[in-house]
Amino acid sequence: MLRLSLVTALTCCGAPALAQQFDAAAAFGAREYVEQASLSPDGRRLAYVSPTRGQASAVYVVPIDGSAPPKAIAAVDGKPERVAGCNWASNTRLLCTVFGVISIDGTLTVSTRIAAMDHDGGNMKVLSHTRGTGDLLGYDTFGGSVIDWNPGVDGKVMMMRQYVPESSTGTRLAQTEQGIGVDLVDVSTLQIRAVEQPSRDASEYITDGKGTVRLIGRSASKDYYTTGVRHYSYRRAGSTAWQPLSSVGPDRTGFDPYGVDPTLDIAYGVKRVDGKIAAFSLALDGTLGEKLVFAHPAVDVSGFARIGRNQRIVGVTYSTDVPSVEYIDPGIARLIQSLQKAMPHLPLVRVVDSSEDESRLLIWAGSDVDSGRLFLFDRTAKSLQELALSRPQLEKVKLAPMRHITYRAADGTMIPAYLTLPTDGATKNVRAIVLPHGGPGARDDWGFDWLTQFYASQGFAVLQPNFRGSAGYGDAWFQKNGFQSWRVAIGDVNDAGRWLIKEGIADPSKLSILGWSYGGYAALQSAVSEPGLFKRVVAIAPVTDLDRLKSENQNYSNYQEIVRFVGSGPHIEEGSPARHADSIKAPVLMFHGTLDRNVSVYHAELMQTRLKAAGVQSELVVFQGLDHYLEDSDARTQMLRKSAEFLKAP
Template sequence: MNGIIRLCCSVVVLLASLSSVAEELPVESFSQLPSHVRPNLSPSGKKLAYIRNFLSPEMAVLTTVDLEKNKTQYIVKSDNEKVKINWFTWANEKTLIVSLRFAGKRYRTDTTETRLLAIDVDGDEAVQRQIAKPKRSKHASQFQDNVVSFLLDDPDHILVALDAEVPNLPDVYKVNIYTKKMTRIYRGKRQIRDWMADRQGNIRLGESLNYKTGKASIQVRIGHDDTWHKMFEYNALEESGITPLGFAKDPNILFYNQYKGDKKALYKIDLTSKESELVFEDENYDVDGSLIYSRKTNDVIGVYHAHSDDGRVYWDDSISKFQKSLNKALSDIDVYLVDFNDDESIYLLYTENDFTPGVYYFGDRKEKTLKPVFDQYPALVPEVLTEHKFVTYTARDGTELEGYLTLPLGVEGPVATILHPHGGPGAREYDGFDYWTSFFANRGYAVFRPNFRGSTGYGYEFAQSQMKGWGLTMQDDLTDAANWLVEQNIALKDKMCIVGASYGGYAAAMAAVKTPDLFKCAISFAGVTDLKELVSTSRRYLNSKFVKKQIGDDSADLKARSPAYHADKVNIPMLFIHGEDDRVVDIVQSEIMVEELEDLDKDVEFIELENGDHYLSIQRNRHTTFKAMDAFLKKHLN
């Protein structure tokens, strides 16, 4: 292992001291991209693939390491601008399957496109070729990386869903990753948008959806019969429905999520008898994570669940005991098993906590060794970071809400504070390291990240609050959070700023118009400001009815809940930052409100990030954003 991958740090984790004031680190210590991303073991565990982010020159490089031969190869290089590395995995010991993502345009509408590569890494030089590309296609598929199965028993082939004939109705093809030969095995039909294979690589399930009516169904093949049966039916516009997660090793056992009362639970169904069984539930939170499979047994051994002690719930005794032994050995940090080789003798471990950025370890169960290999943020050390405290507060209607409070080191009494609403809004906050929060706390600000209504994980009714609810109860929850911070002697009343990205950017802009005297300043990164424009733009896409269901369709109501139409109410400084090539929230959403504020001679700054996307993927843009926020906050929160 030595000499192959740079070792980064000792297993011993130093706890942050709350008795001393933290050193203010350079902005770049927080805004640099993670140095190593998504390491992935080959089937034997003798090779490792990962993305390495370089600072000079700025680029992301898909890299492989042959641990036996001490050989490193740079496979794909990306500047994170025109083309980005979307995902990658080992098809077999010598070949990687890689998805690339890039911005495109169809019918004068901005799109995101994907392509699929097979890259051989067993020679002196890597050899790559595009696969899953029909030669005589009537339709150029937008997404060409939808792998349905990696066919564990046939490492030369994969199954890919591709809408090569009819847009948005994918056929399933068997693709030879070496010759690129494609053979269609299932024709797109019954409005099936997504296909699923069992663990043996047989197509067994299709999810159909009518985008106009919302009619949806889960259709399955039972046994070796080619007949398709409707197992579940519902209306996706009106009902919660179910989410199929995957098959057990037994091809007749299907796992799925469905609401049990108000909370999602994990079930499995025997397709032959059609009898369902509750597998796991949490009375306080949704069980909405994906399944965990054993590479050794090819069977389901657990489920990811954010609110469990380890973020995972195992029902496989051997893995559960192994996890507990790791927890005991590394008791001062959170420990997550992220990958195994085929016989599960070699593994990758990821560790982090609130004040320790992620570190990856390479483990050998036979040799009983564990070595640190990748440090995500090498410029950050626990001594200058701080932990996140889980807290609850009560909204004006009596609803108890959860969130995470982060206090700067060495402070007593109320301090300047940042309210930091998350994006989505169908998302939620967790504990663990967060580079935005850590940056703000290192600057001396308290940070509060509430899971306001509309957040996921807290049940159906809680999540449904976002439906035509932007700017209403969801916004009031943020107002109540800010007032609670003052009441608890955490925040200085006249030294609070609201900072958010995506939906959080909308919430920040809405706060500036709905509660103009509550905050000292507001920052919106890639935020929505005009709901009417958002709904109007959605008409170009298939899911326009679902957007109207979520956002609303009454013009007067949309204007009332759009901060851009109420710029005259703003009386605090605002900073808008937006990527010019954002394909999730178009930059026009920031431009509309900025122009209104400028016309009214309000105190507003606007930074347009060259080639910027929704995720701050480009290193220089991440630096620019954090430097701008740093200067803005120091100016207005003093």
């Protein structure tokens, strides 16, 4: 049985070394040892991305039979290039997506490229456009994305790519096409064949997983900004003519397609019905016959489960108190059930990748007290081999169970949440943290959470509320969103703190609040709205001024969508914590990265200035060169260590 050894993981791939004195901040702050993995079409090789120093990563390839150790075939330094993931284009050729956050004319943006290489790292090439001889009339930051890994020709992939027009003087060799098109690309020779001509308003193409483009999505725009409306068209099998399929609004009304099943000749997608998102299929035979695939009475459908190089849709994903999949493929359903039965301590099971014939499956399994591990399941031999641990440094570390609970809000509404008690076994009168999630169009879920587990290891009880304004529970729960309906959302967050006190879990003098992104906003706004409840506040990459959140996105194409989401009215003034810094009485600690595209570092800097002017004890830690997610083990370690010391201070 192959297993990437713990020794190999810690010495070759930059994972933190185990010391006799356990360093919890370093262990929990470390990036995952396997950040992404892919199985070769023949199922004989595994490629995976593993962190090194800072934001840097290396790409490794290892034979599944264990005949050779993992070999590093490529690496990036994270300044700014980072690896998003690698997948096999053939049994001997890999494609890796590299990205970086860069500044163009003072505006932060993400630039991507796709690099092709042999399984040993040789013959590396960048899959860029064949350009003309002119000068670009715009910025070419989108390096393309693979929309079909199995277009019927080995060693070729179908790519969606951006065409930027060029200007020239005295020649007609400039490239004049503009927009998003589709090319069939040979990943060894870089020869291309145009499949779909570039279209200025095209935003998405969906294939049948076998080399035929069946759907196109076009984004509606006004005055150079997208409106949030997308119009989809489809092709009948064997036809080149586009026919109308659906229109999807900002509120996700209308059929939103996710994929095509060529055998059934249908498109799978979601749409909102009776205030909740459900999964449907539409016939692509010209009738547009609609069928309900799955709907849950209490929660939204979140998407679809896929398998293999064809990205075949095999199930519908949703979450009640635990993440779940309603499988529509009976064979895969039986397989997952058997794996869950064989590994009862790892109930969260998903298929990461598979060989082309789906006889070998790359499986991830985990739980609330297991950060996850990779397995190879051979369906022919009926064997299950453990390959690697997601966080090897936590293998022998005691973790705290996460329990789903509900608590009563001030208006009587029952709020779902997750409670994690300290790992030392204490259950009453302990230090406690309310940890609101980001978004606000998001929700927390049951499973391993490195932030939660770190603070539990430090003696804190942690409560993660899915307050009103969270996604996943339907329209009525989402309200207008957590910004426009901030009084309801923040009220629920404050009630989470009161519940911890009422139940005797939290020592009222040691109750704190900590959040990231929208959660950071919620932490600060909670301290504004109820100054005496939380004794200490930690905000990571927080929104602090709602007007600023709108204006700083003016150079992005989705500016009007953000303006509409944040809204206008009295809540802009009342719901911006930087405008009410003098109401905050608790000490504040903030962290922010300088390359944050989601929320500008200006928000934290403004908050720090206002807090200091109001005489509030506060500190801002700025991480140079890091983005919204602080994907740097050293930075995360520093953040965890410093925040724990801050939260424990008398």
